[in-house]
Amino acid sequence: MAQLSITLCRQLARARREKGMTQSALALAVGCKQSAISMLESGQPEKLSQEAVGKIAALLEVPLESPSSPSSVLCPPSSGSFPSHSFCPSASCASNVPYAVAGELLFWPRPQPASAGGKHCAYCGEVLERQCPHCGATATAGACCPACGGAKVTNTLPAEIDGEAWAAQRRREIAEWKSLVT
Ligand SMILES: [Zn+2]
Ligand SMILES: [Zn+2]
Incomplete structure (x- = not known):
């Protein structure tokens, strides 16, 4: 489970609003529940995994304490632990x-x-x-x-x-x- 300072939680909440993104859109992108985003923003990130918090921070372009750049989280290096995943190749597709x-x-x-x-x-x-x-x-x-x-x-x-x-x-x-x- 994720450990974040309250300042960072607030920063994430602000960055999300600045990007015009709803909590549910962010939850959808990260693959967690909207309630988990809501709790994160109120300073309780415990419902989220460290990986999910990393994705959120990358998407919102908020640097975490660890020196990982947005693209290194969006494009994680191969670990072999991800299942294979089919995807739609169309950039204009809603998926x-x-x-x-x-x-x-x-x-x-x-x-x-x-x-x-x-x-x-x-x-x-x-x-x-x-x-x-x-x-x-x-x-x-x-x-x-x-x-x-x-x-x-x-x-x-x-x-x-x-x-x-x-x-x-x-x-x-x-x-x-x-x-x-x-
Ligand atoms: Zn390739
Ligand atoms: Zn498609």
């Missing part, structure tokens, strides 16, 4: 949650429901990928390939898009969309 990290857009693919048959994206119908498009390594959870560090989902958006604003808007849409279907 891929975008984050702007250091001016670059990264897409965090959400797990595909196993009931979808495992071949096609349950959200947009695209054929799912299971391998890194750059080096062919088996894809794991997270935005990047554990073997080569390349982004799993290629950013195919027009270059003139303001990545940060687009990603924030997109995350709001995804959160709203999810609240409609669940």
Whole structure:
């Protein structure tokens, strides 16, 4: 379980609001309960694992006490402990949650429901990928390939898009969309 100073908890809460992200959107991206985010922000991070807190900090671009950069958490080095993970290769698909990290857009693919048959994206119908498009390594959870560090989902958006604003808007849409279907 995670140990964080109250100052850091407040910082995370402020960074989330500044990014225009709801607690549920953040919870969705990290894969935890919204109540856990709420408790974290009130200074009780105990419900969250250290790994989840690391992801939250990376997504909100708040440095933790440990010197890990946002992209090193979004793209964790290979540990072999992650199960393989199919993902939708379409940057415009709602299954891929975008984050702007250091001016670059990264897409965090959400797990595909196993009931979808495992071949096609349950959200947009695209054929799912299971391998890194750059080096062919088996894809794991997270935005990047554990073997080569390349982004799993290629950013195919027009270059003139303001990545940060687009990603924030997109995350709001995804959160709203999810609240409609669940
Ligand atoms: Zn898709
Ligand atoms: Zn790779």
